[in-house]
Amino acid sequence: xxxxxxxxxxxxxxxxxxxxxxxxxxxxxxxxxxxxxxxxxxxxxxxxxxxxxxxxxxxxxxxxxxxxxxxxxxxxxxxxxxxxxxxxxxxxxxxxxxxxxxxxxxxxxxxxxxxxxxxxxxxxxxxxxxxxxxxxxxxxxxxxxxxxxxxxxxxxxxxxxxxxxxxxxxxxxxxxxxxxxxxxxxxxxxxxxxxxxxxxxxxxxxxxxxxxxxxxxxxxxxxxxxxxxxxxxxxxxxxxxxxxxxxxxxxxxxxxxxxxxxxxxxxxxxxxxxxxxxxxxxxxxxxxxxxxxxxxxxxxxxxxx
Amino acid sequence: xxxxxxxxxxxxxxxxxxxxxxxxxxxxxxxxxxxxxxxxxxxxxxxxxxxxxxxxxxxxxxxxxxxxxxxxxxxxxxxxxxxxxxxxxxxxxxxxxxxxxxxxxxxxxxxxxxxxxxxxxxxxxxxxxxxxxxxxxxxxxxxxxxxxxxxxxxxxxxxxxxxxxxxxxxxxxxxxxxxxxxxxxxxxxxxxxxxxxxxxxxxxxxxxxxxxxxxxxxxxxxxxxxxxxxxxxxxxxxxxxxxxxxxxxxxxxxxxxxxxxxxxxxxxxxxxxxxxxxxxxxxxxxxxxxxxxxxxxxxxxxxxx
Numbered sequence: 250x251x252x253x254x255x256x257x258x259x260x261x262x263x264x265x266x267x268x269x270x271x272x273x274x275x276x277x278x279x280x281x282x283x284x285x286x287x288x289x290x291x292x293x294x295x296x297x298x299x300x301x302x303x304x305x306x307x308x309x310x311x312x313x314x315x316x317x318x319x320x321x322x323x324x325x326x327x328x329x330x331x332x333x334x335x336x337x338x339x340x341x342x343x344x345x346x347x348x349x350x351x352x353x354x355x356x357x358x359x360x361x362x363x364x365x366x367x368x369x370x371x372x373x374x375x376x377x378x379x380x381x382x383x384x385x386x387x388x389x390x391x392x393x394x395x396x397x398x399x400x401x402x403x404x405x406x407x408x409x410x411x412x413x414x415x416x417x418x419x420x421x422x423x424x425x426x427x428x429x430x431x432x433x434x435x436x437x438x439x440x441x442x443x444x445x446x447x448x449x450x451x452x453x454x455x456x457x458x459x460x461x462x463x464x465x466x467x468x469x470x471x472x473x474x475x476x477x478x479x480x481x482x483x484x485x486x487x488x489x490x491x492x493x494x495x496x497x498x499x500x501x502x503x504x505x506x507x508x509x510x511x512x513x514x515x516x517x518x519x520x521x522x523x524x525x526x527x528x529x530x531x532x533x534x535x536x537x538x539x540x541x542x543x544x545x546x547x548x549x550x551x552x553x554x
Numbered sequence: 555x556x557x558x559x560x561x562x563x564x565x566x567x568x569x570x571x572x573x574x575x576x577x578x579x580x581x582x583x584x585x586x587x588x589x590x591x592x593x594x595x596x597x598x599x600x601x602x603x604x605x606x607x608x609x610x611x612x613x614x615x616x617x618x619x620x621x622x623x624x625x626x627x628x629x630x631x632x633x634x635x636x637x638x639x640x641x642x643x644x645x646x647x648x649x650x651x652x653x654x655x656x657x658x659x660x661x662x663x664x665x666x667x668x669x670x671x672x673x674x675x676x677x678x679x680x681x682x683x684x685x686x687x688x689x690x691x692x693x694x695x696x697x698x699x700x701x702x703x704x705x706x707x708x709x710x711x712x713x714x715x716x717x718x719x720x721x722x723x724x725x726x727x728x729x730x731x732x733x734x735x736x737x738x739x740x741x742x743x744x745x746x747x748x749x750x751x752x753x754x755x756x757x758x759x760x761x762x763x764x765x766x767x768x769x770x771x772x773x774x775x776x777x778x779x780x781x782x783x784x785x786x787x788x789x790x791x792x793x794x795x796x797x798x799x800x801x802x803x804x805x806x807x808x809x810x811x812x813x814x815x816x817x818x819x820x821x822x823x824x825x826x827x828x829x830x831x832x833x834x835x836x837x838x839x840x841x842x843x844x845x846x847x848x849x850x851x852x853x854x855x856x857x858x859x
Binding site: 529530 | 592608795816843
């Protein structure tokens with residue numbers, strides 16, 4: 250395993266044409282030392298999430314290649330979908346996985362942002378841990394007005410000037426680049442098509458309107474079902490199981506229930522272990538009790554011999 | 555990772571004196587290519603479970619060393635505990651993990667059994683996939699009468715003649731050696747000290763009395779609570795979550811519930827993923843959606859470069 254390992258989870262404004270995502274995935278995989286770990290496409294959101302990981306330098310090159318490819322083949326003037334977005338490559342976060350600090354990921358975000366602004370001529374906003382201004386820490390604030398609203402605001406409103414690149418939006422829109430901790434993207438589908446219920450439940454569980462500390466949530470209508478779409482920004486402090494059961498209880502209060510749930514991208518083993526432990530009421534359990542976790546130790550010992 | 559990987563999960567008749575288990579663990583760890591993955595000691599059962607893994611040849615040597623050490627320092631005439639047992643090293647199963655067939659593990663069991671019988675003078679019974687006779691496939695049948703009952707039976711009853719070693723029991727008792735698939739040992743504690751309820755519930759869920767196909771279960775009184783002590787012999791076909799919820803429902807029928815549960819030893823990541831998926835109602839999910847599982851692919855790619 251490499252000494253330094255960074256993850257990147259870019260979101261792209263295309264979830265209906267697989268060949269577009271193929272092309273972006275190929276751009277990522279063509280960079281040495283980098284591996285695409287997962288792709289998730291949603292036709293209702295009209296959005297895809299790619300997960301890849303590798304060494305810091307490889308990661309900047311791969312993220313740059315992905316943003317360039319998306320800008321070339323996605324036309325934001327033609328894009329429609331449920332999920333808020335500013336650009337073809339919409340959000341590009343770096344996540345420290347191993348042997349890397351958050352500060353190093355912030356530095357990576359700035360390096361990438363500078364290259365995207367100058368070499369691709371795409372406006373770049375830095376967000377979360379990489380934000381240059383406090384009002385750009387939250388993704389939702391940066392994405393205000395979406396692509397359509399930003400078209401004029403980027404030119405007229407000095408507050409919306411990008412951190413890198415031109416004060417003008419092309420068909421690729423703008424890209425939001427940053428650094429953040431690992432998050433789990435988790436959607437819950439209800440046994441109803443009443444999107445108002447999903448919105449009420451999202452409001453009940455999310456931090457911004459009085460809910461759980463590390464939960465972001467939106468109510469959407471996806472595949473004909475009301476969906477509570479969530480990000481768990483710290484699953485250790487706000488566990489997934491607790492929020493799922495809170496949503497179940499809120500749903501029952503309206504006479505509906507959970508139909509099924511969906512993981513977007515990947516989930517760290519600790520989040521999975523936490524959920525299994527909660528439901529199974531396991532005591533004295535953590536990820537070290539998983540066979541495969543312990544076998545990694547064996548593989549390291551055998552290499553030494 | 556080694557090409558061939560075998561696991562061994564021996565059970566020893568000592569769960570109260572940590573220094574005894576330390577000595578056995580040291581004997582295992584002193585063999586090159588072998589790593590102790592987990593130790594679980596239960597003072598009520600007065601029994602310990604060690605989990606170790608490594609290359610086939612190393613595993614035979616380590617299991618032999620552990621059986622020899624247990625025979626030297628555990629006196630079955632002085633042993634009392636809740637769990638049925640025949641010897642100091644009571645059960646020694648080999649489990650194929652990677653690049654190894656069940657037939658190879660059966661061969662390992664026979665090789666080890668022959669050495670234990672001739673070099674240590676301890677009677678050996680082969681069980682499960684390694685059984686030499688159909689009436690020795692089931693562990694429970696081999697352990698009938700326990701250590702105390704086998705003392706005379708091994709001499710007087712031709713049916714109880716061991717597969718290797720003398721027809722005479724010393725203070726180390728007999729050892730049951732075999733090969734089997736991975737199992738999950740999982741105990742559920744109830745909100746009652748009524749051991750009769752645990753026995754009724756164990757009878758309801760286990761295969762032998764009409765319950766689930768791949769579940770073995772006993773009702774015991776452990777740490778002042780009624781406990782349903784189980785082995786899941788094929789967690790893919792009989793999932794843990796389903797049985798836990800069946801036990802909860804049976805318990806409620808008697809006015810009690812599940813207090814907590816306990817994993818003995820280790821659990822494969824697939825069993826954990828299955829439980830989390832069941833409770834979270836996740837669709838399109840398997841172990842490949844776990845970040846750490848995918849990162850192993852990255853580590854292999856980076857080694858190639």
